[in-house]
Amino acid sequence: MNGHDVRKMIAEGRLNRRDFGRLLASAGLATVSLPIAAGHAAAARPTYFTWAGYEDPDLFPGYMEKYKEGPEISLFADEQEALSKLRAGFSADVAHPCSEQIARWREAGVLKQIDTGRLSHWPDLFESLRAITGDADGGPQWFVPIDWGSASIVYRTDLVENPEESWQLLWDERYSGRLAIGEQSTDTMRIAGLVAGVPKENLFDMSDAEIAQVAEALRKQRPLLRFYWSDNTTMEQALASGEIVASSAWNSSYVALKQQGVPVAYMQPKEGILTWCCGVVVTAAATNLDAAYDLIDAMIAPDAGQQMITKLGYGHSNRKTFDMVGEQELADRGLPKDPTDFLAAGVFSRENKRLADLEQMFSEVKGGF
Amino acid sequence: MSPPGLASLQALVQRSDALRGYLLLSPMLVFMFVMVVVPAAALVVLSFWTQKGFEFDMGLTLANYARIFALSGRGIGEALADPSSLFANPIYVSVLFRSVVMSLTVTVLVILLAYPMAYFLAFRLRRGKLLWLILITVPFWTSYLLRVFAWKVILGFNGVINSSLIALGLTDKPLEFLLYNPVAVTITLTHAWVAFAVLPIYVSLEKIDRSLLDAATDLGDGAFARFMRVTLPLSLPGTIAAALLVFIPTVGDYVAPTLVGGTSGIMIGNVIQSLFGKTNNAPLGAAVSIVTMLSVTLLVGLFLAGVGRLRKRAV
Numbered sequence: 099m100n101g102h103d104v105r106k107m108i109a110e111g112r113l114n115r116r117d118f119g120r121l122l123a124s125a126g127l128a129t130v131s132l133p134i135a136a137g138h139a140a141a142a143r144p145t146y147f148t149w150a151g152y153e154d155p156d157l158f159p160g161y162m163e164k165y166k167e168g169p170e171i172s173l174f175a176d177e178q179e180a181l182s183k184l185r186a187g188f189s190a191d192v193a194h195p196c197s198e199q200i201a202r203w204r205e206a207g208v209l210k211q212i213d214t215g216r217l218s219h220w221p222d223l224f225e226s227l228r229a230i231t232g233d234a235d236g237g238p239q240w241f242v243p244i245d246w247g248s249a250s251i252v253y254r255t256d257l258v259e260n261p262e263e264s265w266q267l268l269w270d271e272r273y274s275g276r277l278a279i280g281e282q283s284t285d286t287m288r289i290a291g292l293v294a295g296v297p298k299e300n301l302f303d304m305s306d307a308e309i310a311q312v313a314e315a316l317r318k319q320r321p322l323l324r325f326y327w328s329d330n331t332t333m334e335q336a337l338a339s340g341e342i343v344a345s346s347a348w349n350s351s352y353v354a355l356k357q358q359g360v361p362v363a364y365m366q367p368k369e370g371i372l373t374w375c376c377g378v379v380v381t382a383a384a385t386n387l388d389a390a391y392d393l394i395d396a397m398i399a400p401d402a403g404q405q406m407i408t409k410l411g412y413g414h415s416n417r418k419t420f421d422m423v424g425e426q427e428l429a430d431r432g433l434p435k436d437p438t439d440f441l442a443a444g445v446f447s448r449e450n451k452r453l454a455d456l457e458q459m460f461s462e463v464k465g466g467f
Numbered sequence: 468m469s470p471p472g473l474a475s476l477q478a479l480v481q482r483s484d485a486l487r488g489y490l491l492l493s494p495m496l497v498f499m500f501v502m503v504v505v506p507a508a509a510l511v512v513l514s515f516w517t518q519k520g521f522e523f524d525m526g527l528t529l530a531n532y533a534r535i536f537a538l539s540g541r542g543i544g545e546a547l548a549d550p551s552s553l554f555a556n557p558i559y560v561s562v563l564f565r566s567v568v569m570s571l572t573v574t575v576l577v578i579l580l581a582y583p584m585a586y587f588l589a590f591r592l593r594r595g596k597l598l599w600l601i602l603i604t605v606p607f608w609t610s611y612l613l614r615v616f617a618w619k620v621i622l623g624f625n626g627v628i629n630s631s632l633i634a635l636g637l638t639d640k641p642l643e644f645l646l647y648n649p650v651a652v653t654i655t656l657t658h659a660w661v662a663f664a665v666l667p668i669y670v671s672l673e674k675i676d677r678s679l680l681d682a683a684t685d686l687g688d689g690a691f692a693r694f695m696r697v698t699l700p701l702s703l704p705g706t707i708a709a710a711l712l713v714f715i716p717t718v719g720d721y722v723a724p725t726l727v728g729g730t731s732g733i734m735i736g737n738v739i740q741s742l743f744g745k746t747n748n749a750p751l752g753a754a755v756s757i758v759t760m761l762s763v764t765l766l767v768g769l770f771l772a773g774v775g776r777l778r779k780r781a782v
Contacts, residue, residue: 176744176745181747182743182747185521205520205521320730321730323729323730324643324729325729325730326730336624339623341623341641454748458746458748461741461745461746462558465558465562465733465738466562466731467558
């Protein structure tokens with residue numbers, strides 16, 4: 099009984115009550131079941147919870163090839179906030195925190211162990227990065243490394259003349275009102291710690307006196323700042339327009355500004371450059387494991403890594419990626435061929451034992467106290 | 468046909484006016500109970516707990532409130548004997564104070580801007596009132612977030628105002644004091660809430676019986692005296708409603724301060740948001756929220772009482 103038949107039957111008055119009832123019932127059934135079927139189809143897409151900038155499908159080309167349709171993307175600007183959201187029941191399948199967060203996230207019960215056997219590219223990853231388990235050394239794996247890089251000061255070479263290679267530039271009163279620093283505490287606490295003279299080995303487990311020292315440094319800095327940046331776009335635009343002359347930044351901002359032709363330089367602070375490694379985790383609430391593992395495997399593939407280096411300027415966790423990228427391209431981005439020494443030479447981001455107290459202190463400083 | 472129980476219920480409903488009224492209200496009452504009363508009660512309970520890592524310690528304690536008012540180590544009586552000491556650990560109380568001051572400024576500015584607009588609509592226009600009303604609501608067709616962001620573009624370093632000033636040769640360097648301070652927050656909030664204030668003021672102006680104005684003129688009042696003695700008092704209910712409509716939500720706003728407030732324009736909403744998110748101390752966040760709500764309620768109560776007394780005296 100197709101549409102044409104029905105119309106004819108109605109026109110000729112041949113549609114009896116039973117036929118009509120059957121028609122209505124099937125229409126009703128279709129209406130009721132359609133959202134269920136649609137919901138089911140939508141559920142087949144895994145949710146990827148990540149930083150802004152990483153939603154680019156070029157960063158997981160293998161996945162796009164297989165599924166045609168990208169994962170659902172949800173963005174966060176701060177890992178603490180991301181954790182709160184996950185704990186409050188937000189259902190993501192794959193999330194993208196950095197290495198120092200993993201133990202915290204695992205203890206908060208939002209992670210699932212990674213089955214590295216399901217990742218075809220796992221053996222090609224740098225050993226030093228695979229060693230970041232998110233657990234005790236040699237413990238089970240909770241983390242798949244993806245991207246790594248550094249954080250330092252990006253400054254305008256035309257507006258800041260021959261600065262000393264030091265984090266002190268972000269405290270320099272000559273540039274009062276034209277400086278910025280990140281709002282997220284992972285980097286800012288390390289920077290303020292280095293400036294306040296906290297010994298490097300104490301940076302991730304400061305004493306109360308050292309926290310007070312850091313607070314003092316941040317208090318001194320606050321009136322000199324134009325703003326605390328929470329997204330790199332705002333900060334990059336402000337640097338490009340000359341509204342600010344120097345800011346803490348990741349190397350991607352330097353690459354982006356350089357590509358726009360803005361005269362900027364990336365500092366090698368004498369107190370130590372910050373280094374980090376981020377990657378993905380599978381959440382405890384993940385329902386879509388097959389697609390989640392396909393997504394992760396696509397992210398650690400060399401073709402994804404090549405895009406990561408070219409577009410974002412960050413390093414990649416797959417050794418084979420570096421056979422696909424030219425020496426010059428790496429040099430332009432300040433990236434070595436192997437992260438092991440590079441990351442260890444800087445102040446590598448580790449789990450901060452006093453994070454809660456530092457966050458509390460930082461929010462008070464930001465409030466003006 | 469219906470069973471006897473149902474029939475008697477039907478009869479009861481038909482007989483009792485009150486019951487019928489509640490029945491009509493019931494969808495709203497249920498909604499309000501689930502979406503407002505229950506969460507508010509949960510917030511109150513939460514504010515007496517403490518955060519232990521990722522878990523809550525559910526033992527009831529006043530510690531969060533003590534922290535807000537810097538009571539730790541002192542009794543409440545002792546603290547009240549010297550009220551100024553309540554501001555000794557200033558973070559929460561003084562950010563709250565700053566937010567209230569900013570909101571009051573915004574409210575006054577909004578009323579000053581909205582009243583003439585509403586007056587124009589109610590008294591000067593003969594035709595096309597609907598068109599004007601729609602035009603006033605046009606800014607509301609874009610989201611709040613975008614309107615706030617637009618101010619960032621207008622006030623920015625190379626934004627509309629600075630570019631124009633430089634193009635006109637009035638200044639050679641962009642003005643930096645426009646953005647990222649409490650003034651920017653005040654401007655943004657004022658613009659964002661003006662249209663909300665126009666409507667209630669317009670309605671109460673529109674309702675004024677025109678013959679009263681004629682009578683005032685006949686009895687010798689000039690335009691100004693007529694406004695002060697007839698128009699303003701009669702439009703007060705709408706104006707008060709508008710003031711409350713603007714003041715109450717702006718105290719807790721955190722979007723505008725985040726985008727245009729910079730390092731000095733932080734408001735209590737930002738502090739609460741950070742406590743629930745980054746700082747991971749939901750119970751303290753709940754306590755700060757409750758102190759904020761109670762302060763706003765107290766201020767509104769004082770304001771209404773003051774207005775009530777003024778009106779009584781006027782009568």
